[in-house]
Amino acid sequence: MLLRDARLLSSDVDRVGDLRVVDGRIGAVGDLTPRSDERCLGLDGRTLMPGLVDAHVHFSLSAETTIESVVNMSDAELALAESRNARKTLEAGVTGVRAMGAAGVDLHLKRAVERGDVPGPRMVANGRSITVTGGHGHHLGREIDGPVDARKAVREQVKRGADFIKFMTTGGVTTPGTDPDTVALTDDELDALVDETHRHGLHAATHVHGAEGAKAAALAGVDTIEHGTFLDEEAIELMLSEEVTLVPTLSAPYYIVRNVEWATPDTARKTEHIYERHIDSFARAVEAGVTIAGGTDAGTPFNDHGANAAEVTFMIEHGLSPRAAIEAMTETAARTVGLDDCGTLDEGAHADLLVIQGDPLEDSTRLNAPEAVLFGGELASGYLPTEE
Template structure:
């Protein structure tokens, strides 16, 4: 079984710990890429009581008890578990994204959400940030995982996305207008257990009749909701394809900008001054364009308008030093869960990030989006979420898609010698 460390005084959720692995100790030997420190060619990682207890040269690894499980990963590489900073757990990638969600029962949505966390975990994704689910289904799935009743990737969920009346992804959220309603909507999501909130600050690709770069909320409305979340120490994710909506959200207190397809210099400067992270979801756009014969024509046209602009926008932000997190936007058309490694590869191929920076994008930078400093790196005291890939992602980022072993809080999910 699993348990949660009690919440800290500021009210943030506790860390996932595993009671089942209290006496379990794992020692992995091989090439180690800790992310937060330099690679170690002949290294070792020890996971005890669900946490990393040692990272360093294999020759200096601590003496352990005879029942310690030792694994030589051979030509594999030991890295932190991956993180997908933007998903929709209630959808599987159907061509009809709204239709897959609308009208489904809370029980069906929660079961689907859990199944998708399990799929993500098998692909080496140890934590996801869900940015919009009706009926608080993603929160419910995350709670079952945290309480040990189910096994899947950890879930940091926004609950229902807060959108304007008739706005983008209303089927994944709650509609609000005006400062009072916006603040109350944020309070409701936090009361239901949300780890942060999602503000729909612009239109989007998949909502007919709503311009992707439209900005439906005033800055004061966005700020009213953001203030509630930030006062509770929670993150504020802003869906922002257009520049005006992004700038309003950043001035209002957004901690991340999702998608960011038409960011101008002022928006990028605001990201730099506020410390916001840009969350890239290029794989979602690519999946639509690769399968356009199965998707509604207006959505395809909007995806085509956004695609090239998104490359330029993310490149400009990265060159300006803005931290970029990788995310899949999984659940959108033809975009199943477990594909964040492909987003990492697109950041190298399309955006020009180095392999090292792209690895950070799916680990430590993504962890910033979740406000989880204990994730995304291998260091003493970090969560014992470890992945072994067949190759070294510092040599070829595509190695992230070839996962041999997954260890979640010290518990093997995929075979130790698989």
């Protein structure tokens, strides 16, 4: 298939040209001559760009107000909810995700998507997220106490097929009784978690709100910090020197703040307190040159699956250029989470593509509703122009 006369847009391409899809991958990009038997579609100047990659989603959560409604779900119920959320995500133009774990259903969903049994984006998944006893996300996570148990918890996830390991360095907003500013894991536990993760060749992602948590995690050698809500100068310096990528998840507090009357009092109180500081923290990290990978925390309260592209707009509003924001949520996110051959228009990359009416650099909300989403060269949602 040849997609013709498109404005080709990626982190390193911005030109008018053609793109050839061969066996689900990008075969060639440039000024191409149609082959005699080739299907040709004229895009008439529409933007053709890589599908978005969301570095932080929760398919197990469906934007419910409280975690309680999810805790009591059976694995069968979770599997159905997760497959619906995966389909909504793909249809919205997100063709790759890092799924932050819950009960462990994600790993089954990932394999089902790979087999083509259910529609969904390419996934990396972690099994259960690791937290201290009673810590953030303990309802669905693996609780640990001490460095020996920390290693065992990592090994358990690896045994189940985890692509990366996630743990909670600080408390969280949506878990009652935990404090976002307090460092929950000890240095010994952090060192054990990171060392065991890297021993298996995986990357270590950690949930962090407070600055002390960010410093401890960076010093322990984590690869990504999620949220990074209260970063101070020292935390930002450490993230730079230790080459830690920030996944800001600006969508998460945005939706809670805008729906505060429906949030639980505990969640509302914590979020109002942190929203402004979260934005400021992100802006300072961008200014300092910290690597940013786009992620939404989709599934958290009022933060629904399929609204992921709004994160690009939030990142632009609070400090990234439009080009940098799109790069953060395509190429950088893919590289950060280990989704190979995604997020670019390189030859050989998966033909996971968005057809966008208009210029997303001028108006990033154009990303919210792609005219067509191609996944492995096949139409996943929307429509393509008729054949030439």
